[in-house]
Amino acid sequence: MTEEEIDSNEELLRWLHPGQFDWKEKRPTSAAFKDQYMSVDIASRTSLEESYERGKRYGKNAVVSFKAKVAYEKDQKVCYCPTSVYQNQSDKAVCTTQQECPVYNENVSSKDLKIINPAHGCVIGKKTKSIAKFFAKNVKVEIYPPAQSTD
Incomplete structure (x- = not known):
């Protein structure tokens, strides 16, 4: 296993958009798990509260x-x-570890970069409908979204 690879028992945290939660099922929708480069936080590198605040x-x-x-x-x-x-462009992300990442750039110096999420990880791979549904059914809700009003 390389330094960038994650142990199978490592806990991963995934943030959800407001519309990615099914209140009837009490779980996220599969839409939360369809990105080919799915961002997560690695739990051993942050706290749940820090991750939530970043999200x-x-x-x-x-x-x-x-x-x-x-x-x-x-x-x-x-x-x-x-x-x-980039130090001078705080909204432009860059990846220096995963060549298949869409924002990968090997020709950048670490002195030109600022780390804004030291706990970030990525789940890489094609997410078919069945894979996205599998993720949605195999997660634990750590922080529920605010309840939707029924007005």
Whole structure:
């Protein structure tokens, strides 16, 4: 296992958008798990509260968790890749660890970067409808979204 690969027993945290929770089922919808490069926080590198606070800055309002082995069961790759941005462009992310990542750039110096999420990881792989549904059914809700009003 390389430094970037994640142990199968590692807990992963995934933030949810407001519309990605099914209140009737009391779980996230499969839409929360369809990204080919699915961002997660690696629980051993952060706290649930820190992760949740980071997610709120991006409009997320809930957190679920699952073990890396859930992803490995579906032939997904799970890796550690802290989120970095260019020092002078705080909204432009760059990846220096995973060549298949869409924001990968090998020609950047670490002195030009600032890490904004040291706990970030990525679940890489095609997410078919059945794989996304599998994730949705195999997570634990850690922080529920605020209850929707019935008005």
